[in-house]
Amino acid sequence: NSKVIQTPRYLVKGQGQKAKMRCIPEKGHPVVFWYQQNKNNEFKFLINFQNQEVLQQIDMTEKRFSAECPSNSPCSLEIQSSEAGDSALYLCASSRRVSNERLFFGHGTKLSVL
Amino acid sequence: GDSVTQTEGLVTLTEGLPVMLNCTYQSTYSPFLFWYVQHLNEAPKLLLKSFTDNKRPEHQGFHATLHKSSSSFHLQKSSAQLSDSALYYCALASSSFSKLVFGQGTSLSVVP
Numbered sequence: 001n002s003k004v005i006q007t008p009r010y011l012v013k014g015q016g017q018k019a020k021m022r023c024i025p026e027k028g029h030p031v032v033f034w035y036q037q038n039k040n041n042e043f044k045f046l047i048n049f050q051n052q053e054v055l056q057q058i059d060m061t062e063k064r065f066s067a068e069c070p071s072n073s074p075c076s077l078e079i080q081s082s083e084a085g086d087s088a089l090y091l092c093a094s095s096r097r098v099s100n101e102r103l104f105f106g107h108g109t110k111l112s113v114l
Numbered sequence: 115g116d117s118v119t120q121t122e123g124l125v126t127l128t129e130g131l132p133v134m135l136n137c138t139y140q141s142t143y144s145p146f147l148f149w150y151v152q153h154l155n156e157a158p159k160l161l162l163k164s165f166t167d168n169k170r171p172e173h174q175g176f177h178a179t180l181h182k183s184s185s186s187f188h189l190q191k192s193s194a195q196l197s198d199s200a201l202y203y204c205a206l207a208s209s210s211f212s213k214l215v216f217g218q219g220t221s222l223s224v225v226p
Contacts, residue, residue, distance in 0.1 A: 004157070033213065033214075035216075040218075041201055041218075041219045041221070042216075042218055042219065043203065043216035043219075045213050045214075045215070048212060048213055055212045055213075056212050056213060091157075091158070098212050099207065099212070100145075100146040100207040101207075102148065102160045102163060103150075103160070103214060104159075105157040105158045105159065106157055107155075107156070107157045108157070
């Protein structure tokens with residue numbers, strides 16, 4: 001069973017609404033990733049953190065998403081104004097180190113934007 | 115930039131036949147390669163990771179060999195099982211060293 005916990009499993013929002021999802025990384029893993037898995041099952045990297053600091057993010061994330069990984073609290077990813085194209089499975093993953101390390105994934109949050 | 119290509123979107127095999135899923139990559143560095151598997155409604159999980167010393171990683175009957183000359187890391191298994199039906203992703207640890215770059219994924223369907 002996955003030790004990366006994502007909530008909620010399912011999220012339904014209307015266009016223009018905020019959509020927030022959370023992730024508790026595996027214990028002892030300081031590096032957290034967010035990926036979007038679209039309806040064609042393709043993975044798109046969104047953002048990653050080491051402890052509370054952002055390492056990398058794509059333009060879309062910077063402009064339309066709000067993400068954080070505060071100490072002693074779950075990480076979160078929030079879409080500020082949902083669009084139909086945001087409907088996807090959002091996967092959180094964690095790892096022990098930044099480079100060349102295996103990722104441990106959660107089950108994901110399936111977002112449907114109506 | 116770094117990229118991974120999986121040419122087969124869907125592979126359908128009869129149980130007992132050999133499996134080979136293709137993976138090629140482009141990178142300016144000598145990267146680590148990974149295979150992840152995602153069963154229906156499950157979290158993706160690591161299947162294999164390449165070694166630095168040219169050893170061939172194996173797990174659950176699957177193996178893959180990193181060929182730097184052809185930039186390939188094809189996934190193989192001698193005999194497919196029904197339970198192998200899943201999505202398979204080849205991934206590369208990018209030259210920026212802070213994320214994995216995934217291929218498009220291959221859906222493997224094993225039928226009786």
